[in-house]
Amino acid sequence: MAREYKIEDYRNFGIMAHIDAGKTTTTERILYYTGKSHKIGEVHDGAATMDWMEQEQERGITITSAATTTFWKGRDGKMRRFNIIDTPGHVDFTIEVERSLRVLDGAIALLDANAGVEPQTETVWRQAEKYHVPRMIFCNKMDKTGADFYRSVEMIKTRLGATAVVMQLPIGAETEFKGVVDLIEMNALIWRDESLGAQWDVVEIPEDMKAKAEEYREKLIETVVEIDEAAMEAYLEGNMPDNDQIRALVRRGTIDVKFHPMFCGTAFKNKGVQPLLDAVVDYLPSPLDIPAIKGIDVKTEAEIERHPDDAEPLSMLAFKIMNDPFVGSLTFARIYSGKLEKGASVMNTVKDKRERVGRMLQMHSNSREDIEEAFAGDIVALAGLKETTTGDTLCDPLKPVILERMEFPEPVIQIAIEPKTKGDQEKMGLALNRLAAEDPSFRVKTDQESGQTIIAGMGELHLDIIVDRMCREI
Known part of the structure; x- marks a missing residue:
């Protein structure tokens, strides 16, 4: 069976934030709009798809990072494959965030528009810096009393020492929040309330926002041309980049972690989620856009790289073990190179033990489908592994490698x-x-x-x- 989606069409990303900024709700909306959920699960109903442990549904918080695969058609009409990891925001579960950042290529940092940058936002931001993870920012809960987008933009600079590139401006705030101004296309998106956010109208920018939109578009262009000499020279000579060039520059700067594109909306009220998904396609990296993973050759002890290519020897990292009531112990792994077939024998180089892959599952939060093979860039759940624990490398027994170990904090x-x-x-x-x-x-x-x-x-x-x-x- 050949690969269904090219590796450049993959986006492996996570959603990270302070507790209660709306991570699980945002993920639920993503699953709804990408066609993976038939009805929207609400956290306060205890029905959220990604919160599948009983305690999560009772407490309304996310404890373990559930991984799910879903698909989205980008602005160009091409389907992309998203592997999404929903991470907990509570400080006690920082380890889960650290563990998932290790295997992601990009992340969406969620802010509560009322609170802005909160203590746990700073913690997860530092963790993402440590692993050099490209990030976008979504200012959520724009419908909340006290929501202030511009204050959140300022806090990103003062609290996180980061550069936010504002890509959208909110139209209205609190109960009056209607939609967003798109600073690249220079138009306004207004969501229709009655359609559960599935439909929106593209209209002209409201008169009272035109000057502000021009000002922020100018700031956007000034920031992005700085990363490219030719674009900078052209800009200084009075030649403005076109929209495609702006997007290409935003993509480059995001992947190089020079700055972070910033969007806004309210996931709970279903406004702003689809443009965020388009932005994942446009600005977050595919596995090909980030440096190859480094490892140690077990035989020679030399440092080697494994590239995201199906033809390379198999290498993958186990980043989570979960006990599933139906399947038993499941090992979540990110495949960095090569391909894996069901029933294959793999080497756990950390434990120096061979393991056999019994079943291979594609996870959608708490439902699953059996698959026969998986490829570089995939995140899969493996059943039947006996010795493997979190942070272990699994690889081709003939080409053994140990990928970078994960570091875990001491208990407090x-x-x-x-x-x-x-x-x-x-x-x-x-x-x-x-x-x-x-x-x-x-x-x-x-x-x-x-x-x-x-x-x-x-x-x-x-x-x-x-x-x-x-x-x-x-």
Whole structure:
């Protein structure tokens, strides 16, 4: 079976933000408009597709990064393949964010238009800097009381020390938020409320916004021409770049992490999501646009690169282990090079063990489809792996390589835990060990003096949820 989508048509990206900025809602809207969800799941109903663990649906927060594959037709009419990872915003789950950033090519940073840049926004931003992840910014919740787009733009400069390239201006704010001004096409998009955001009208920029739109378009062009000498010279001679040139420059600057294109809308009210998806196609990198992954050749210990090409030897990174009630243990992996077939034997170079891929699944949040093979750039879930843990490299046994290891922070809080009855001791031990295999920021040990079982994690909520899961899953 040949590859269905060319690798340049892939976009592997995540959505990152402070808690409650609307990540899961935005992802739900993306799945709805890209045709993967038949109805929009609301977080406050406990029906969000990406929040598939019971505790997530009860608490209305995202704990584990669910990976999903979906498709979007870009402005050019060509279909693109999106692999999206929904990451938690709560500080206790920072490890999940770090882990997913490691395997992404780009990210959308979400801001709450009322709060702007919040503490956890700064944390995830720093993590993305560490992995040099190209980012776009979506100023969400423009319909909220106190929403202020321009203050958020200012905070990106002052709090994050980053350059936001404003691509859209909001038309109205709070309850009056209607749509956006597109600063490249210089027109206005007004969403029709009754169509669940599926339809919008392209109209002229409102009279009272024309001067502001001209001012911000000028700023946009000034920023983007700086990254290209020829464009800069032409601009200084009075020649304005055309719209396609502007898009090409924005793409280049975004991928080189020189600046970050910024958009706005309200995911909950279904306004602004489709232009954001077009922007993912236009400005975020495909696996070909980012540097090849580096690794260590196991035989020679020399540093080598693996390019995103199906013809190269297989190399992939396991970035998450999950226990699925139907399939058992699932290993989520990003394939960097080569291709993988169901039933293949692969080498875990970190553990120095061979593993056999039993089933290979394409995940859509909590539903899944079996696939026979996967290619460079894919994110897949593998069933049947016995030894593999988070951060391990899986590769072609004949061309062994160890990709860069992931680094995990030390736990910050620990508590003693004991079962209600002696008979549950063994069950508890097994459950704790399984949870520790899934989550490297969670540790289990036995106190030598008291004989108590001690669990350690990234915060109270983290440990609460671990205990909660253990009680449900035992």
